[in-house]
Amino acid sequence: MKIDLNRNTNISLPKQIYQSIADRISSGLIEKGSKLPSVRSLSKTLKVSMVTVVKAYSMLEEDNFISTIQGKGTFVQSEKIMNNKDHDNDLISLDWQLSIADHLPRAQFWRQNISLTTKSQIWLSAASVHSSLLPEHLISRHISSFILKNPDILSEYGPVQGDLDLRDTIADYLKSSDISVSKNEIIITNGSQQAINLVARTFIGAGDIVVMEAPTYTAAIDVFRWQGATILSVPVDKDGMRIDLLLRLCDTYSPKLIYTIPTYHNPTGTVMSMQRRKELIDIAKNFNCLIVEDDPWREISFERNPLPTLKSMDTDGHVIYIKGFSKFLSPGCRIGTLVASGSILNRLIAAKTNSDLGSSLLTQKALLPFVQLDFMKKHLKSLNITLFNRRNLVLELLKEHMPSTVKWTSPMGGPNIWITLPSWLSAESLVFEAQNNNIAFLAGSTCYSSEPEFNHIRISFSSLEQEQLEKSIITLSKIISSFINKKNNIENIPIV
Amino acid sequence: MKIDLNRNTNISLPKQIYQSIADRISSGLIEKGSKLPSVRSLSKTLKVSMVTVVKAYSMLEEDNFISTIQGKGTFVQSEKIMNNKDHDNDLISLDWQLSIADHLPRAQFWRQNISLTTKSQIWLSAASVHSSLLPEHLISRHISSFILKNPDILSEYGPVQGDLDLRDTIADYLKSSDISVSKNEIIITNGSQQAINLVARTFIGAGDIVVMEAPTYTAAIDVFRWQGATILSVPVDKDGMRIDLLLRLCDTYSPKLIYTIPTYHNPTGTVMSMQRRKELIDIAKNFNCLIVEDDPWREISFERNPLPTLKSMDTDGHVIYIKGFSKFLSPGCRIGTLVASGSILNRLIAAKTNSDLGSSLLTQKALLPFVQLDFMKKHLKSLNITLFNRRNLVLELLKEHMPSTVKWTSPMGGPNIWITLPSWLSAESLVFEAQNNNIAFLAGSTCYSSEPEFNHIRISFSSLEQEQLEKSIITLSKIISSFINKKNNIENIPIV
Structure with missing residues (x-):
């Protein structure tokens, strides 16, 4: 081992x-x-x-x-x-393979993924948007006519850094988040996961110190642990990452990189306050470290103007900005983007080359017209009305059906609600019962890089149709109620 | 640093x-x-x-x-x-970034790529197939009608391991290379580069010993060096990797992984003999190490039956097999595949999850009908006739125009010819003159993990139209001749 x-x-x-x-x-x-x-x-x-x-x-x-x-x-x-030998390949001749050490300390997102695709049908756990709310018909019509006129893109390797037109369009689009960059500072990636991965792999090695929010995005933990990082966890409260605690950690440790989801945080849905955003930028400057701003949900916003991105406040190239387009446009295209500058950017382009020689031109050209600001504005307007209604529906149902000892967040954007159970009740103990009802949720413990809290659940209200959403929230509430009632009954039995 | x-x-x-x-x-x-x-x-x-x-x-x-x-x-x-400050971002405010150490010891493929895309128009260096020889019109028509009927794939994350239908079809296709695997043993990757990368990142860490051919594929060296591997180079002769030398190395070192391109080797075009294939498999068994068989060019074959793959001779899961579909089908789709078994496979799936959560469904569905054996047979038959003629043309031109002190290989498959200059003549000294004539070739020195030989050039005859190919080979021969003549003239001056 x-x-x-x-x-x-x-x-x-x-x-x-x-x-x-x-x-x-x-x-x-x-x-x-x-x-x-x-x-x-x-x-x-x-x-x-x-x-x-x-x-x-x-x-x-x-x-x-x-x-x-x-x-x-x-x-x-x-x-x-010793009774789990149900794998096809579990032959004695393959036993020698166990002697091949690997460098994968953790891959919890993988496990979560497997359990999703095999055991449950109603995915309260999927933080994606239901296909009926995505512009798949528009995109398919665009692809259908575009590819007939431009079959040559099928025979080309595009530029490693990404298609020039797409990078231009994204640079334009990012202006709406006050990020002013040129196409030269943009790298196209296979979804935001590859972007996180490129950063981790380029800059993080064994023993390097990475700061992450606790809780945070499971698969980002997997990636930084993969690189052998020492992860310091900083708790999140209603105003985002606790910068006061981060500052205290910085006195002892010297972080190389701070990974944060400041806007509509995954999994809690909270927003980092303006004050803390400024302080975080100051910390990066003072301690010469990188900030990775992962910004998957800014577009799904139930308020007029979300707080400015950290990237827009960055004057010296400390912030690497990551934006995925899978969530609110097309998961099937797997397009994301990475924004950086200076030598940090150059080294990330080299890393992209080593990783896969560049993303598919087909998927890049497929999404091009839909990343344009005009289209996006219209699309997001109607999407956000629907999701706001879904959110409100879920909040009402929770209020009506959850026991009073259960708490939850009311996100102003993004698809996630973070439910906190009584501290004695582990979310993992509910999984089996939920699966019996065909419901999958995300057990909060996978969102911690160490010292997990076990009494949280993340549910997402964006990936289900309204009827299924209603039904599953009520069922989940009932399951939780029954666990809490059972415990109460036990406690009520007098000891004689 | x-x-x-x-x-x-x-x-x-x-x-x-x-x-x-x-x-x-x-x-x-x-x-x-x-x-x-x-x-x-x-x-x-x-x-x-x-x-x-x-x-x-x-x-x-x-x-x-x-x-x-x-x-x-x-x-x-x-x-x-100190006169190279032409980069947009070369501002003093970004200077602090140089204090951020990275883990990228080498990225020569990146540099090669940049020089390709900016300086030259005639790419004798590109080991890809000219678009006129690829089925781009067929693929575009398929995509165009498929996507209208199936817009839903745009809104789905496919399985991390890859689309089930595509994996089924590839399993079928691989039978033509005597590789009998099920779809469960196949991972779809973003081209073969990602496949190499996943293997390196999962199994190789600082100080692990990786054996590579010398010369070998530049970007594979980059990837293994990225992981901190200690690379042992084993020379290639006309029968492929010198297994006798490998065996001697194994007495002192304990290799964890052997990376090889046994069939139509990149860059030399040679084929590993049957005897050596058997010996290599034996070495992997005896020393409990992995073989990565990269097999990009088997399809481009000028003989009826190329020698069997190492994977087809592998009984105990020692061989990880990599096949890209960019080269002879569609570079723009970036589809490759990785074949492995047992716990090696499981860990690679976990790695794919961490890396990008799975490849795009769009590109996978785009290529599906074209990976079918029937189509591929027909397509490859006509492609190979054309490329065989191109190869012969180039060999004739070289014979006619190159000085007698220059040697080259005559590949029985693949697009690469390896040219050996007189030992005193460095390929890099020709680059400038070639660029003046708009010609790019691959300087052989980038294909060595250490102790490069400088007097080799790789040219590829597959990516140019016939006329350009003819012209560029003649020009390149003239450039080389003039360098050799200059030297001869100097040597002929009597010292008085």
């Missing part, structure tokens, strides 16, 4: 080993029922004392990740230990 | 520092005219002695990468030192 240990932090070695193994188990990268290496062998591999490994294993056992069977070894917890 | 030093190899520290800085200069990641850190400061950053840095700088100076100006410092060599 490959674990990158960092001996220059305040985080103890047992804790680091614990985190790494816990992540791999949560991600499904270590399968349930697998045998872990012996204490002696792991201590040898990692060059740490046996006491360190024993401590890590005890913590894992305490948190029910693993269990030790006397005389047999230490196993990953599972309802049916 | 960030340099990963590996203290557990036979390669000396000065040599490692030399290689790392030389790569960054060749890649353009350190711009010409830049000032390098002082000996004292670099020795401090890297925690090595000052003598080590002095040795590295001397080697760099000897090879004309840098020059020292007394009292001023050490600068990257440039025709016009």
Whole structure:
């Protein structure tokens, strides 16, 4: 097992080993029922004392990740230990592959994705927009006529940095967010996920310190952990990232990069205040670090003018801005963009080259007319009216059907509502019952890079049709109520 | 400056520092005219002695990468030192960005790409197929009608692993290369470059040993170096990789991964013999390592049956097979595939998730009918007749116009001819004169992971129209002749 240990932090070695193994188990990268290496062998591999490994294993056992069977070894917890050999390729001849170490400490988004596509039909968990609200018919008509006139784009590698016309159009579009850049400062990516990935891979290595909000976007955690980053979590309150706590961390640590979703934050839906935005830019300047501003939901806004982007307040190239066009235009095209300047930009273009030699020209040309500001304004206007109504519907239903001990956020934009259960109730304990009702939600614990809180749920009101949305919110409320009632009943039994 | 030093190899520290800085200069990641850190400061950053840095700088100076100006410092060599400030963003306010270390030791394909797109019009360097030979009209008609009937694919995220129908069709298609896999063992990627990248990023970390052919595909070197791999180069002769030398290396080093292009090798066009294929599989079994078989050109074959793929001879999941569909179908769609099994496969799917959440459904559906075996057979038959004629034409022209001291390969497949100049003549010295004639070729030195040979040129006969091809080969031959004649004339002057 490959674990990158960092001996220059305040985080103890047992804790680091614990985190790494816990992540791999949560991600499904270590399968349930697998045998872990012996204490002696792991201590040898990692060059740490046996006491360190024993401590890590005890913590894992305490948190029910693993269990030790006397005389047999230490196993990953599972309802049916050693009874999960249902994979096609689980042949003895492939066993040698386990000796090939990998560098994937965590891939929880992957696991979440698998569970989504196989087990449930009603995805309260999908933070995407229902197809009936997207301009798929317009886009398809455009593609259909465009490609007949321009078959030559099928035989071309476009520029690595992205199609010039699209970059021009995006530069224009970004002006509506007060971001004034030229097409030379824009890189086209395969969705915003690739953009995050390019940044992480170019600038982050083992032990580099990355600051993230807690909670934050699951797949961004996966990517920074993949690079071996030491992640510092800064809690979010109703005004966004707690900059006061960040500042205190900066006294001890020297962050290289701060990843933030300041506007309609994922998963909580909150907005970073203007004051904090200014302070964050100041911190980046003072500590010479990069800010990655991930801005997926600014377009889905229920207020007239969302607060300005960090990028628009950036004078010295500290902010790398990421915008995906999958969410509110076309997931099937996978187009995103990365905005940066100076040598940071140059190095990101080199990284894009190494990664895939550039995005598909077809998908870039497919979206081109729809990224234009005129179209987007019209499209977003009607989309936002619908989603605002959906949001209000969900908020009313929650008020009506949820027990009083359950709380939630009321987002002013974006598709996400963050539900907080009583602290004793783990969202994961609801998953099974929800699945029985064909409902999938996002368990909040996957949104933490360490020390997860287990009593949160993220639901998204944008990906379902109205009827399904209503039904599923009521059902989910009932499931939660029944769990809370059961506990109350138990507490009410007098001890005699 | 960030340099990963590996203290557990036979390669000396000065040599490692030399290689790392030389790569960054060749890649353009350190711009010409830049000032390098002082000996004292670099020795401090890297925690090595000052003598080590002095040795590295001397080697760099000897090879004309840098020059020292007394009292001023050490600068990257440039025709016009400090006179390259033509970038839009070269503002003083961005200077702080240079303090952000990156993890990109080398990105030579990027530089090559930039020079291609800006300076020359006739690309003997592009190993792609001219658009007139690709089925762009058929594909465009398919897309045009398909998208009108199926606009819904624009609003869907497809499965991360790839569209099920496309994976099914590819599984079928691969049977023609004797590769029998199910759709579950196939991942769709954004071209083969992403496939190489996913493998490198998942399994290779600092100090892991990767074996590559010398010469090999430039952008694959970039990717493995990016991961901090220690690359061992094994020379190629007319029967492909020298397995005898590889075996000798394996006695000392323990390779984790062997990257090979066994069929119509890039850049030399050679084919690995059957005997060596068997031996290579044996080595992977005996040393428990992975083979990455990159197979871009099998389809462009001038013989009836190319030798079997390594993947078809693989019984235990040692071979990861990579096939791109850009080259002979549609560069504009950027579709490639990665074939693997067991836990190696699972970890690659997790990596694909982290990287971009899956490829575009639009491009996958666009290519679907054209990956079918029936179509492909017909398409390749006529394509191969044309390319075979082009190849023969080029070989004849070379014979007629090149000086007798120049040699070249006669490929039985693929688009590449590897030209070897007299050992004293560096391909890079021809670049300027070639550019004056609007011709771009690939200088062979970028195809080596270390210790480049400078007297090779790769030309590709597939991307030009016949007339341009003829003209450019004759011009290139004349340029080379004139360089050789000049030298001969100098040698012929009697010393008096």
